[in-house]
Amino acid sequence: MLNSLSGRFLILTTVFVMLAEVLIFVPSVARFRADYLNDRLERAQIASLALLADDMINPDLERELLANAGVYNVALQRNAARELMLSSPVPGQVSHSFDLREAGPVTLIHDALRRLLDPEPRTIRVLGYPSREAGQLIEVTMDSAPLRNAMLEYGLRVFLLSAVISVITALLLFLAVRRLLVKPIKRVVGQMQRYAEAPEDARRIIKPSAGVRELREAEEALQSLETQLSASLRQKERLAQLGGAVARVSHDLRNILTSAQLFTDRIEMSEDPAVKRMAPKLVGSITRAVSLCENTLAFGRAEEPAPVLTQFNLAALVGEVLDAERLAIGDHDLSLSEDIPGGMQIRGDPEQIYRMIGNLVRNARQAIIGSGEAGEISVSARIEDDDWVIDVTDTGPGLPPKARDHLFQPFQGGVRKGGAGLGLAIVAELVRNHGGTLQLARSDAQGTCFEIRLPMGENA
Numbered sequence: 001m002l003n004s005l006s007g008r009f010l011i012l013t014t015v016f017v018m019l020a021e022v023l024i025f026v027p028s029v030a031r032f033r034a035d036y037l038n039d040r041l042e043r044a045q046i047a048s049l050a051l052l053a054d055d056m057i058n059p060d061l062e063r064e065l066l067a068n069a070g071v072y073n074v075a076l077q078r079n080a081a082r083e084l085m086l087s088s089p090v091p092g093q094v095s096h097s098f099d100l101r102e103a104g105p106v107t108l109i110h111d112a113l114r115r116l117l118d119p120e121p122r123t124i125r126v127l128g129y130p131s132r133e134a135g136q137l138i139e140v141t142m143d144s145a146p147l148r149n150a151m152l153e154y155g156l157r158v159f160l161l162s163a164v165i166s167v168i169t170a171l172l173l174f175l176a177v178r179r180l181l182v183k184p185i186k187r188v189v190g191q192m193q194r195y196a197e198a199p200e201d202a203r204r205i206i207k208p209s210a211g212v213r214e215l216r217e218a219e220e221a222l223q224s225l226e227t228q229l230s231a232s233l234r235q236k237e238r239l240a241q242l243g244g245a246v247a248r249v250s251h252d253l254r255n256i257l258t259s260a261q262l263f264t265d266r267i268e269m270s271e272d273p274a275v276k277r278m279a280p281k282l283v284g285s286i287t288r289a290v291s292l293c294e295n296t297l298a299f300g301r302a303e304e305p306a307p308v309l310t311q312f313n314l315a316a317l318v319g320e321v322l323d324a325e326r327l328a329i330g331d332h333d334l335s336l337s338e339d340i341p342g343g344m345q346i347r348g349d350p351e352q353i354y355r356m357i358g359n360l361v362r363n364a365r366q367a368i369i370g371s372g373e374a375g376e377i378s379v380s381a382r383i384e385d386d387d388w389v390i391d392v393t394d395t396g397p398g399l400p401p402k403a404r405d406h407l408f409q410p411f412q413g414g415v416r417k418g419g420a421g422l423g424l425a426i427v428a429e430l431v432r433n434h435g436g437t438l439q440l441a442r443s444d445a446q447g448t449c450f451e452i453r454l455p456m457g458e459n460a
Contacts, residue, residue, distance in 0.1 A: 009173065009174060009177050010170050010171070010173070010174040011170075013166075013169060013170040013173050013174070014166045014167065014169075014170040017162070017165065017166035017169050017170065018162060018163070018166050021158070021159075021162030021165070021166065022162075024162075025155065025158050025159070025162070026109055026112075026113070027105065027109060028154075028158060029112050029113075029116065029151055029154065029155055029158075030105070030108040030109040030111075030112040030113075031108070032112075032150075032151060032154045033108070033111070033112045033115065033147065033151055034100065034103070034108050036147055036150055036151075037098065037100060037126050037128070037147070038100065038128060040069060040070050040071055040126065040140060040142060041100075041126065041128045041130075041131075041138050041140060042131055043068065043069035043070065043071075044069045044071050044074040044086070044138065044140045045074075045076070045130050045131060045138055046069070047065035047066065047068065047069045047074060047085075047086060048074050048076055048085035048086055062086055062087075062088070063088060065086060066086055066087075066088050069140075070142060070143075070146060071140040071141060071142040072087070072088050072089075072090045072091075072123070072140075072141040072142060072143070073086055073087035073088060073090070073140065073141050074086040074087075074138070074139070074140050075138070075139040075140075076130065076135050076137070076138050076139075077135050077136045077137035077138070077139075078135040078136070080136070082137070090123060090141055091123065091143075092123045093123065094123050094124065094125045094141060095122040095123060095124060096122060096124045096125070097124070097125040097126075097127070098111060098124060098125070098126050098127070099127045099128075100126065100127065100128040100129075101127065101128055101129055112151070115144065115147065115148055115151065116148065116151055116152070116155075118148075119148070121143060121144060121145035122143075122144040122145075123141060123142070123143060123144070124141070124142060124143075124144050125139060125140070125141050126139070126140050126141075126142065127139045180212060181212070181215070184210050184212065184215050185215070188206070188215075188218070188219060188222065191204075191206045192206075192222070195226055199226070199229055199230060199233055200230060200233050200234060200237070201230075202227075202230050204226075205223060205226045205227055205230060206219055206222050206223050206226060207223070208220050208223055284320065285324065288351070288354070306433060307348060307349030307352050307430075307433050307434055308349050309347050309348055309349060310347070310348075310349070310350065311345050311346075311347050312345065312346065312348075312350050313343075313344070313345055314340055314344050314345070314346045314353075314381055314388075314390075315338065315340040315341070315342050315344060317350055317353065317354055317357075318338050318340055318357060318379050318381075319338065320354065321354060321357050321358045321361055321379070322336045322337075322338060322361070322379070324358070325358075325361050325362065325365055325377075328362075328365065329365065329369075332368075332369050332374075333374035333375075334365065334368055334369065334374065334375050334376070334377070335375075335376045335377070336361070336376075336377050336378075337376065337377070337378045337379075338378065338379045338380070339378060339379070339380035339381075340379065340380065340381045341381070344381060344383075346381075346388045346454065347456070348434055348454060349433075349434070352430045352433065352434070353430075353434075355426065355427070355430060356390075356427045356430050356431060356452060357379060357390065357392065357452075359423040359424070359426060359427045360392040360423075360427060360450050360452075361377055361379065361392060362423065363423050363424070364377045364392065364394035364396055364448065365377060367394070367396040367397060367448075368394060368395070368396040368397075371396060371397045373397075375394060375395045375396055375447075376394065376395050377392070377393070377394045377395075378391075378392075378393050378394075379391070379392050379393075380393070383456075384453075386455060386456045387436075387453045387454060387455055387456060388453075388454045388456060389451060389452070389453050389454075390451070390452040390454070391441070391449055391450070391451050391452075392449070392450045392452075393447060393448070393449040393450075394447050394448055394449075395446065395447040396447055396448060397445070398443045398444050398445055398446075398447065398448055399440070399443040399448055404440070404443065407424060407440060408424050408425050408427075408428040408438070424438075427452075431452055431454070434454050434455075435454070435455050436452060436453050436454040436455060437452075437453045438450065438451070438452055438453075439451050439453075
């Protein structure tokens with residue numbers, strides 16, 4: 001019971017209704033006490049009428065009248081004269097006096113609680129107005145024990161009635177909660193369990209049907225989550241299939257490039273000056289293509305291989321990247337420049353850093369050529385604190401909002417039409433492998449700047 005929503009609701013409702021009844025109980029008992037005392041005043045006034053009719057009554061009748069009124073004596077003030085109408089021996093001294101003529105709610109509640117908490121019988125004096133304007137004041141002396149007993153009996157009746165009302169109210173609310181909340185929640189939980197058995201099945205996505213607004217909002221949020229998850233799982237399945245296909249293609253392409261590499265070794269022996277000048281770049285490009293195919297096969301099995309850290313000259317490597325990119329520019333008005341100290345040595349994996357810078361420069365080149373405008377791409381480097389910082393800056397049109405929202409997510413952040421969106425994801429992974437960070441420094445109408453930050457110290 002305590003572990004269920006409806007059970008806790010039942011218990012809490014009972015407790016809260018009882019608390020509400022307690023708040024009602026205190027003024028109710030105070031009002032009962034005031035009515036009880038007023039009733040004794042009226043009885044005493046009626047008993048005194050016998051004396052008004054006949055100045056002399058026998059003692060037995062007087063005792064009977066006082067016993068029926070429940071008082072010891074009665075005093076009545078009429079025409080500015082106060083007269084003791086009926087009297088009998090008082091068992092003790094008067095301990096308290098209560099004036100009902102001007103008593104407010106706070107006073108009545110205070111006096112009622114004090115009477116309930118005091119079990120000792122007391123002799124009290126009560127003053128009030130006579131009924132039907134039969135005088136200015138009526139005063140009686142009485143025992144407080146019957147008053148306390150009557151208040152306790154009344155309080156017990158109120159408590160029992162409150163308990164019955166609480167149980168009935170809680171039971172009705174319990175049934176209502178089960179019907180309006182618990183059953184819809186159980187239906188949502190059951191649907192989630194069915195969806196978890198086969199999340200790729202779009203037919204198991206929840207269809208919102210709750211009538212309660214909050215539950216319907218929860219069902220709509222769950223529907224959106226399940227829709228995105230199913231689409232993501234289907235995409236991952238397609239990517240897994242694509243990865244298998246890419247691995248097979250890379251395997252065959254590696255064999256082809258290996259054969260081409262053998263031919264380039266023979267081209268290097270040519271005596272033609274132009275061939276001798278271009279042959280090393282061709283050999284380097286084919287070597288990197290073979291390495292890329294091997295890395296793609298490794299990626300299909302796990303992740304990018306760990307970098308092999310060596311000390312190398314960054315300016316020479318960036319020069320190779322820009323030389324390769326100049327061949328792809330063609331006749332477009334696009335200039336490439338570098339601002340790297342000639343003797344700057346950094347520690348990293350040359351092949352992976354070549355791919356980092358090459359991907360960023362290639363993306364910038366494609367963006368500028370795609371815009372049809374002239375532009376410039378520059379690669380700069382500096383030492384900042386304990387980091388090597390490499391900036392790749394262009395004057396292109398900037399990244400669109402979709403690309404910024406999914407910047408380093410594969411197959412999500414493609415900028416160019418037909419692009420797969422893998423370049424930045426690969427660069428980000430390679431930078432992470434070096435213990436560094438890749439961030440978009442800026443991207444607006446004046447261009448884009450990516451910052452690669454590689455650690456120099458123990459984090460390298």
